[in-house]
Amino acid sequence: MIQVTPSSPKPTASSRGLAWLSADWVALLVALGLAALVRAGLISGVTW
């Protein structure tokens, strides 16, 4: 039986896929970090 891996059979696809996933985690951590800093009062009065 031939087996195929469900993802990243090509270097280009795998590299783009990984970049997307790692950026996801970093974005999640940055957002939670900003929320924590605002909650702690270390960032305040952000205007628009």
Next chain:
Amino acid sequence: MVADPAAASAKAASRGGSLPAGLLSRAFALIPGVALLFAIGDAGKAAEAQLRGYGKAHHVALPNIEYVLWAILFGLVVGNLFARSRLFAIFLPGINTYEFFLKVGIALLGVRFLLGDVLRLGGLSLVLIVLEFALAGSLMVFLGRTFKLGPKLTALLAVGSSVCGVSAIIATQGAIDADDEDTSYAMGAILALGAVGLFLFPSIGHALRMSDHTFGLWVGLAIDNTAEVTAAGNLYSDEAGKWAVLAKTARNATIGFVVLGVALYFAAQAGKQLQGSRVAFVWSKFPKFVLGFLVISALASAGAFNPKHVASLANLSRWAFLLTFAGVGLKTNFAELRKQGLRPLLVGAIGEVVIAGATLAMVVGADALFHL
């Protein structure tokens, strides 16, 4: 862009450089482009304020052109005038971070939602997404066969138009071993149509006098790329932008399931089997920043933030989106879009028009039933 950390560290080691030094130099490489995103975004804000101020000072009724549109237009001008110059390459690493800022902005936007609303409208969006995917999938397969496109290109267009644009196409490419050429055709078609939709949808929404909620939900379902959804929603109104992002985030959350379904179909066609856990596969494709959106929304709903905190986080989200809008303009290159094949674009365009009409009918129907 260096995507594989192991390869990056091996490369750095082979050059005799340490990983922290490599990371530092990569971080420095981002500065010019991020500064350009800031400059263009801020110029967009200034242009809106200037025009409004001029109208007031001279008692002239000028159209209110939102900063979103200015930022995209300035980005388009700069990007299309200078994309081929050598100097522009210095800015590219930083410009490419605009999707990162989009994800941070979406996660922070959670502070403006009560978790109950997220679950209610997110759940409703998921129901509509299932209908949309069934429609988009069948339609794209029919159009693909009519216009004699390959099955993989057709699948990429179907996934791109029904789930979430470019990231869904990239995830599917890896899963079904599609050609780079097919992938770039599908991405080109989705990006070109997203650029048109960005300007067209708000006009249609105003012509139909749609409410912020219904317009936001429609845009979140009908436009494919998250950045363009966010921009089109905010072009309509701040409130519509908020609901557009929620609907699109629900759509993004389905990416793993859809890619798994497509991968299983192509594996079965080739008489092969998928390796490994399917749960792990779906998780690997799940956009993790959505968790940030849910956590921040849950914290806000639980009263973890006072009104000043909420205002600061909401404004940080707006700033992150501003950089995204500048990036959308800078990265939309008309010369590149013209190079894409006509048939995939035609299939995408016909599909998008039908999907836009169908999702509009769904949203209007849902509004009548559930009073959005």
